[in-house]
Amino acid sequence: MSRGVFVTGTGTGVGKTVVATALARALRARGIDVGVMKPAETGVTAAGPEDARALREAAGTDDALELICPQTFALPAAPSVAAAHEGRRVDLAAIDAAFETLAARHPFLVVEGAGGLLVPLRHDTTMADLAARLSLPLLVVARGALGTIHDTLATLEAARTRGLALAGVVISHVDGPLSEADALNLRALTDTVIDDLVGVIPPLEPGEHPAADALRTDAILARAGRGPIPAGDRTRLAG
Numbered sequence: 053m054s055r056g057v058f059v060t061g062t063g064t065g066v067g068k069t070v071v072a073t074a075l076a077r078a079l080r081a082r083g084i085d086v087g088v089m090k091p092a093e094t095g096v097t098a099a100g101p102e103d104a105r106a107l108r109e110a111a112g113t114d115d116a117l118e119l120i121c122p123q124t125f126a127l128p129a130a131p132s133v134a135a136a137h138e139g140r141r142v143d144l145a146a147i148d149a150a151f152e153t154l155a156a157r158h159p160f161l162v163v164e165g166a167g168g169l170l171v172p173l174r175h176d177t178t179m180a181d182l183a184a185r186l187s188l189p190l191l192v193v194a195r196g197a198l199g200t201i202h203d204t205l206a207t208l209e210a211a212r213t214r215g216l217a218l219a220g221v222v223i224s225h226v227d228g229p230l231s232e233a234d235a236l237n238l239r240a241l242t243d244t245v246i247d248d249l250v251g252v253i254p255p256l257e258p259g260e261h262p263a264a265d266a267l268r269t270d271a272i273l274a275r276a277g278r279g280p281i282p283a284g285d286r287t288r289l290a291g
């Protein structure tokens with residue numbers, strides 16, 4: 053089995069945390085000791101990293117938040133931008149070290165990226181590069197509403213071009229119930245990606261968790277184990 057999945061999306065606010073936390077809960081319910089990570093979180097206030105906290109609660113681990121989220125920044129922007137704003141640079145070695153520690157503690161890790169797949173972590177490193185660096189297949193979260201066909205296919209093409217493995221696509225109805233036009237539009241997308249579709253999160257009430265069967269957890273696990281990149285081939289970028 054692969055060591056986990058990298059939850060990315062077609063952009064920011066598309067439902068990555070909702071999907072990542074639902075997956076962590078579903079794995080726990082199967083008796084799998086799941087660890088979680090948000091390598092870099094931006095828009096972090098004095099209250100601490102919200103995504104990291106939600107992920108930890110879902111996984112039910114007691115790993116330190118500094119381990120789950122080793123890089124935090126105040127500016128709500130792409131990590132490279134938020135880091136530069138503080139005169140910093142995202143520390144890839146710190147992310148590697150935290151990942152290795154968590155991977156040694158837990159047999160499966162759910163890692164949530166920031167923003168979409170090509171968002172810069174540093175000027176020379178995107179989220180896609182980070183997924184490759186961690187040797188994790190992508191779980192791509194897409195919105196249900198208008199605009200999702202392009203955003204999703206562009207994300208999948210970017211993943212394919214980079215040789216990244218795909219653990220699946222999840223549609224999240226983050227924009228609420230769809231109009232008839234939007235529903236037909238979404239159908240055109242799901243028909244196209246049907247072989248990779250591993251979940252649909254319906255419109256949720258505030259604070260509501262997705263139902264246990266919203267994700268095809270077994271399919272995600274099977275696909276995550278299908279094509280792990282051998283350790284020797286792991287992309288190592290300049291630290």
Ligand SMILES: Nc1ncnc2c1ncn2[C@@H]1O[C@H](COP(=O)(O)OP(=O)(O)OP(=O)(O)O)[C@@H](O)[C@H]1O
Pocket residue numbers: 061063064065066067068069070071103166167224225226227228253254255256257259
């Ligand atoms: N299916 C859904 N139905 C209703 N609301 C949703 C749904 N999915 C996500 N949301 C809400 O939309 C907002 C964005 O979702 P979420 O935080 O999961 O996105 P994200 O991709 O993780 O964002 P970020 O890029 O900030 O990490 C949240 O308030 C969340 O509760």
Ligand SMILES: [Mg+2]
Pocket residue numbers: 068069070103164
């Ligand atoms: Mg999030």
